Amino acid sequence: MEFPQQNIINSWLEENGDPAVTKLVEKNLAIANKIHELLEKRGLKAVDLARMLDKKASEISKWLTGTHTFTTKTIAKIEVALGDDIIHVEPQIKFVRVKIWANDEQEEMQFQASEIFTKGTDFPKAS
Amino acid sequence: MNDSEISLFEEFVVFHGKQNREKLQHVLSWIQTIGDKYGAQNHLFRSEAFISDTAALPPNGKDRKPCFNESGEAKANNLRLYCLRANEHVVFLFNGDVKTANKAQKCPNVKEHFLLANQLTKVIDEAFKEGEIQWNDDLTLLIYSNDLKLYL
DSSP states (O other): OOOOSSOHHHHHHHHHOOHHHHHHHHHHHHHHHHHHHHHHHTTOOHHHHHHHHTOOHHHHHHHTTTOOOOOHHHHHHHHHHHTSOSOOOSOOOOEEEEEEEETTEEEEEEEETTHHHHHOOOOOOOO | OTTOSSOHHHHHHHHHHHHOHHHHHHHHHHHHHIIIIIOOOGGGSEEOOSSSOOEEESOOOSSOSSOEEETTEEEOOOBOEEEEEOSSSOEEEOOOOBOOSSSGGGOTTTHHHHHHHHHHHHHHHHHHHHTSEEEOTTSSSEEEOTTOOOOO
């Protein structure tokens, strides 16, 4: 058996699919997958999360199938229970490029995770 | 199946592409995303075992599932596609229909598909045991004769 280059699923979706539905399904699966990862990382099972949230284990299992459309309220409760964020909507700035003048020489530096702003600096000002 | 020129799954797509277009898209998008990103992990499938290890897509439940809106109201997706999850890389897709009763055996729509999927799962499982269907080295593809026929 060779892996088919074209298959009926991709063909049908290309021709008939609603991009909004595709996006919804992708998001639901991504959230479910993240919850599954967080549970595994902490050595927890669906039944443990059920206990934390006062839900039935069967309901949590169904969440993990990736077909449930979560409300932000439910996501927030899961994030609090597991102590980690499932979704990130804040701007994610990892690198800031700045130019520094020291002793009349210009240097270009890159700071990871914006540490120059979060930790403060004592760079001498250009005169 | 028998002498049909199209597979059970193709019949499913053709029929529900006309009858249940939006529900079908949820199921197909879900399969596509699983195939592209996550693999057929066990927790994504719901057991529909009767005489064998048949599963169904999507998992059952109220107020969830491919959750979509009909007349502005959230509805569960009751379109069932029966399948056999062989491993994370290979899933046999059969046929299905809109489920209208709690138990598949009691639903006039899905009963036939449910029983057939279970029978097919059983003969495929036997073909694996007999070596008529084998795995490739990295367990991502199946190896079988082009003229392989399975009998119910």
